[in-house]
Amino acid sequence: MKQIIDAHIHLDQYSRDDILRFAMEETVQYAISVSSNLESCKKTKKLSQEFAFIKAAYGYHPEQSIPSDKSLSALFTWMHENQESMTAIGEVGLPHYIRRKSPSCIPLEPYMEILELFIIFAKKLEKPVILHSIYEEADIAIHLLEKHSFSMAHFHWFKGNPKTIEQMISNGYSISITPDLLYKEKTRQLAKLYPIENIMVETDGPWSLEGPYHHQKTVPMMIHDTVHYLSAIKNITLPDMYNQLLKNTKNFYSI
DSSP: OOOEEEEEEOGGGSOHHHHHHHHHOTTEEEEEEOOSSHHHHHHHHHHHHHOTTEEEEEOOOSSSOOOOHHHHHHHHHHHHHTGGGEEEEEEEEOOSHHHHHOTTTSOSHHHHHHHHHHHHHHHHHTOOEEEEOOSTHHHHHHHHHHHTTOOOEEEETOOOOHHHHHHHHHHTOEEEEOGGGGTOHHHHHHHHHSOGGGEEEOOOTTSOOOGGGTTSOOOGGGHHHHHHHHHHHHTOOHHHHHHHHHHHHHHHHTO
16 A cells, blocks of 8 residues: 555554554554643654654644643743754644633633744744644634744644635645545535645544544544545546655655
8 A cells, every 4th residue: 555644643642552553554654743732742752752653743732721821931942942853833723612612711812822922933943833723713823824924834624714725725835634535525625626735634633533434543544545535536646646645745844
């Protein structure tokens, strides 16, 4: 089978046995393992040192409470000290799901301020940034990226509107497609619209998938289904699709 790269996965949330199995899969060339907070970053770094296929990304996931100034400062200090082991900054971005439950209780502004700090940091270190800005929040993320003239942005599992998609394409941002391509029409439309040169593939594991993957553990090998389906949507031969996705991901993450 052709080789794949999982462009977005939370390997620190898997068991060691799972990771050992992934490491033995000859088709999994690399996995970009994102982090959720400082403790997660430390665990991800350790995994990347132990397993050659794991490329570490450090950040603070926005679907949680705002960190204290002390905690945030400690995270940035640690990231700066460990930048040599860091492939990218992520997962960072803006909350959607926690605000959907009680938007009036969770103001967006503090998250915007933190995201801007991460973008400034990414630009300074010349590292790509992995964004959790899925729906209408993407417009805010784009504004901050444009404000700082930073284009090394990867919008993972993006579900925004056509106008936002046009702006993202114009700015040269990358996206990644999950296996929900097999059962979500919105993802199929995004795949049709977006230039193949700016597409990667991911699982976002261990996030649970639906459709044909209902009740299955999310694993990198599911990406092969995504590649096959994407090949048909874009009318590109399967070997060429595999090669293009590998090239895109390696170029974006400099791996």
